Amino acid sequence: MSQQERAIRTRELILEAAGEVFAERGYDGATISDVYSRAGLTKGAFYFHFASKEELAEAILEVQVGSGAYPVVRRTLKLQELVDAGFVFGHRLMYDRMLQGSVGLSLERGAHQLDRRRPFLAWVDHNLAALTEASEQGELYGYADLRATAELLVGAFSGIQMLSHVLADRRDLTERLSVLLAQVLPSVAVPGVLAQLDLSADRGERVLAEAEALAAAQAGGTA
């Protein structure tokens, strides 16, 4: 393992441990020594990567954003891609402690000065881009308000995952997402598109497996 690879791996170890600690204790309750102890690292190794708890929390918030959070498998229907991103995120949130910690931080009030808006805004942008493409392909009604829908989906998703967390330790998260999409999308998608959408609760698990198989095949092809 090269020095660079080792640094990347150490950073990942810290982030995984930090996600768990934030998920369990919240931002205010978590300490830096909780994090490096759990990761099995020294204080020095920690501070090589992060200068403060705040910087660490910002990196954790970032794991909700970008292609790592919602790997995309291209579909003919852009609305299915939007749905897939939501289900993959929801599925991962059911077991990925780092993602749970990240979502917890973005929901948490408290003494910290973190910019909690970024994950929400990134998801709004992502949804808006997907809805715009879907609209250009004729998948949506012409009168659909794309921005309002993009923001509604982000807000409503945040709430149903929280309700699922409080009531069922997130076990029914993707079932609740299925209900949300089935009730919201008919207001924007034309019937012929709706009929083709897969909104089943296990969609995320299947798409994630597909994305991983594709990534493995690509890695094999370029090796």
Next chain:
Amino acid sequence: MSQQERAIRTRELILEAAGEVFAERGYDGATISDVYSRAGLTKGAFYFHFASKEELAEAILEVQVGSGAYPVVRRTLKLQELVDAGFVFGHRLMYDRMLQGSVGLSLERGAHQLDRRRPFLAWVDHNLAALTEASEQGELYGYADLRATAELLVGAFSGIQMLSHVLADRRDLTERLSVLLAQVLPSVAVPGVLAQLDLSADRGERVLAEAEALAAAQAGGTA
């Protein structure tokens, strides 16, 4: 003012101050002395009413529940009553610091052992009862899943109020609620009912004024 009236007024002062303190500092950050100082009360007066911070927080959580949180004005359409309760709650949440503190506590993780489920479950019960009545009156499609819809509305509302809080200090909360209802209700309500519903963002303000006028008239009538 009788001794009993004074006790009721003191309790209200404590709850109002506690809502503000919890809203600002969260459960872990709030102290009992913050609360009684802000209320202008002595420590002794506080402990006459509440034995602990936990007991105080439970009382604050309770303000989201029951007829105080969503005064009902009877309507021909039961679905409009459901909508009205949501808009009144949303409207009050925009400025009522006690309610903001209460909602904050139910969203907050942290070291406390509060039962955060109760406000959510109370709203689910409320919605389910209203949807059941609406369904019995023929306002909804026969295939509508009433429990799933009741829970979706609670989860989605929690999320949009949180997004509104993070992005706009709750100023656009009732506009977001209007979008939510306009996109979700067509999946359950028959068109003739939908066409009659008032889902405008200022609905809560108007219903609250109406409820207060009715309450004042009743109080006048029984005086």
